Amino acid sequence: MTKKKLPLSSGAEWTPELIARYDAEIGRVAALYELDCYPHQIEIITAEQMMDACASIGMPVYYHHWSFGKHFLSTEKAYKRGQMGLAYEIVINSDPCIAYLTEENTMTMQALVIAHAAYGHNSFFKGNYLYRTWTAADAIIDYLVFGRNFIAECEKRYGEEEVANLLDSCHALMNVGVDRYKRPPKLSLAKEKERQSERETYLQTQVNELWHRMPLKTDDDLANSSANDPTKRPRFPAEPEENLLYFIEKNAPLLEPWQREVVRIVRKIGQYFLPQRQTQLMNEGWACFWHYTLLNHLYDDGLLSDGFMIEFLTSHTNVVYQPPYSSPQYSGINPYALGFAMWRDLRRICEAPTAEDREWFPDLAGSNWRESLDFAMRNFKDESFIAQYLSPKLMRELRLFAILDDDSNHKLKVEAIHNEQGYQTLRRTLSDQYNLGTREPNIQVWNVDIQGDRSLTLRHFKYKRRPLGESWKEMLRHVGNLWSFRVTLEEEDESGSVRSVGEIQLDRRRA
């Protein structure tokens, strides 16, 4: 590398050959930084295909549902009116990792996306503990294909509308259809197929078992039975169940075997997306950090033209911009901005620590930045990442402040700002903001009246007195749609007192 190299290209046009050359160069640099990635595959698609992929949450082989059509229409509208640029990239957590490029991108944008998705996100998918435990990158595409075929088959047999209604209800419960703490078994297409029919019959017997004993025949029985006293009856399930979809799949009295399978498919896919929701900040930040680092390295090698860098930096800056709270553009903290800033800050702490950094991060300051970043990427999720690594310097730079909104006070109160007394509070509060457990309501299956009318009781454990949003009525309808009998919703506040919120009456017992 004694001679100054010629830039790889000039101008905006791209060709497949150029993309391959850029990819090779980016890959070479990524290897210098010891980025550990899945092999990847680059697919070039049209704007319409990109919108379509966005509509079905980025999945290339999703089953059909009207809601994806709705998302497609709204994306298309925004895109056509020029309100929104198209998503630059979509990347699939699979092995091989698939990165989509839009044909309308310039060569610079293609290179940016390759560095961002095919190396940044890719290495995160491969390294982060949540993805390693919760998703099976080698099986997801096969599983999606299985799901799509199964659902298409159901549509043929039972009618599109029937299936769509079922999917509506399942989609509504997708976020409360995940195991937050248990580790799911790995997905495998062959096993899924093999087990599916086996499972159908087995599941049905399980359910029948549960409903066998009822109902009690005579009034005398009822009177004498301890079952008459609700407090003494054993609860079912014995322990509250956090995964509503799982509980419904296994126990809903009137679901047909195929319906249970559909519930399961939605549940499995929801589970697959859980790590994405838990690591958005880290993941996006990591990808931005790497496209920034890799492309700068290539520029220093003389492989990128000045025009390329200006275009790249313009769009990079747009992506990682954080408008202040008072700006009309403000809509929450930009995960790209905070994530990118944190990873850059981490590297700075390793390479050029100040006295403050040495005090806050004694182990990190002065360490090998590659190893420290790799460790952080592998072992954290958003909330713990912030709790561990958000530095006072960054809080000052972003001028963070924490607001307490307590409905028992008339006014909002500023609890902490970026000063010595505020750092710990700020860090804790921000970390909590990324905790799915507190950000989403905690709703559990509390009881099923096995002896009586089969009604299902859900209990909302209130966190900091926050009530459920208006949508709960609609949601009860969806739960009822799957459960087929009365569904009650109650809430328990932090002092342990319980109050009924509402219920939906249903009895679709077949004649």
Place this chain on the structure above:
Amino acid sequence: MVDVRIIDRRYDSRNKSTVNRGRFIRRFKEQIRGAVADAIARRGITDIDRGEKIDLPARDISEPQFHQSRHGGVWRDVLPGNDRFGTGDEADRPKSGAGGKGSEGSPDGDGVDDFTFTLSRDEFLNIFFDDLALPNLIKTQLSGLTEYKQIRAGYTHTGVPSNINIVRSLRGATGRRIAGSGPYRKELRELRTALTALEGTGHGDTSAAEGIRGKIDILLRKIDRLPFIDTFDLRYNSRVRIPQPSAHAVMFCLMDVSGSMTEEKKQMAKRFFMLLYLFLTRSYEHIDVVFIRHHTQAEEVDEDSFFHSRESGGTVVSSALDLMHSIIVERYASNQWNVYGAQASDGENWSNDSPRCKQVLETQIVPLVQHYAYIEITSSEPQNLWQEYEKVALENPQRFAMQRISGLEDIYPVFRELFRKKLA
């Protein structure tokens, strides 16, 4: 070094999204139909043949999730860009979560905007036709694009196998074989002459004769080796699509706007006019539309005042027919123009006028028009106008159609006559 594969997917699965899009439209058909009905009321008759922007209330199509409400409980937020606050400062709650606070809008949103999207022309017409209970054949006829006619246009070198012209191809092949073998044949003739000469002189079994025979064999084989038919010889029938000859048409919309025609009846009449217009656009490139409204007097108006003004008073139908006739004579000499008449009324007429209507129709209008359709939008007993018109229909079954309708689905039978004629 990581291995990379680059796949160009731009050409596979185009319009993959149409499945989900179609499902979305089917799912919310009721709501969309409402929006389409509004759009039809808003649109001009000649404006029917395109897509439409549709608004749906967001709450109807929401996809709910459980979520915590911002209105209540304790919330802590970290915000960027502090420009004025110190620890312990207090501030008023911003209105409706906007401004300072209001991190991400709630998942299914309080007060989200309407959901807006655009129906394509086909989707729009489909829903329009749904209301009118059209048979499928007619639907395809109506929504089909310009009709083309295939005509023969000689021969080409390329095409599909089914278009191969055998005679032409073989003629070409023969010519090529003759031309290709010409030099061989010339040589062959010379050799044969030489051989005959040798044989004639009794040297038929000498080595020289054998040599000539060998050469003859080689030449014959060469000639044989010329392919019987080659791709080069293939000729295909060429056909070109040309648009069907089209002519000018004029459509007269006649409507009673007396006090008894309610807004609802006018809307129904409008569908009727639209359908006729749509039908005519399939057959004619250029269509003029003339609007004549009448109560006791008739006048020619623009579309807007045609549908949206309200008159009161009695009804003299013949005034409109007279006006139509004079306009035809004046502007649409019928050897150049195809004239169509469409009349909508609630059937009320000044009773002495009805016989005159019959007379005007029979003598002045029916001879000049391709077709005349009359709809009576009413549910009460037929009155004298209907009875007089029936006589006209009886005498001119080819050119005159009439129908009493009380709902949209009754409109179609009026066109049956028209379409049958077209199909025959």
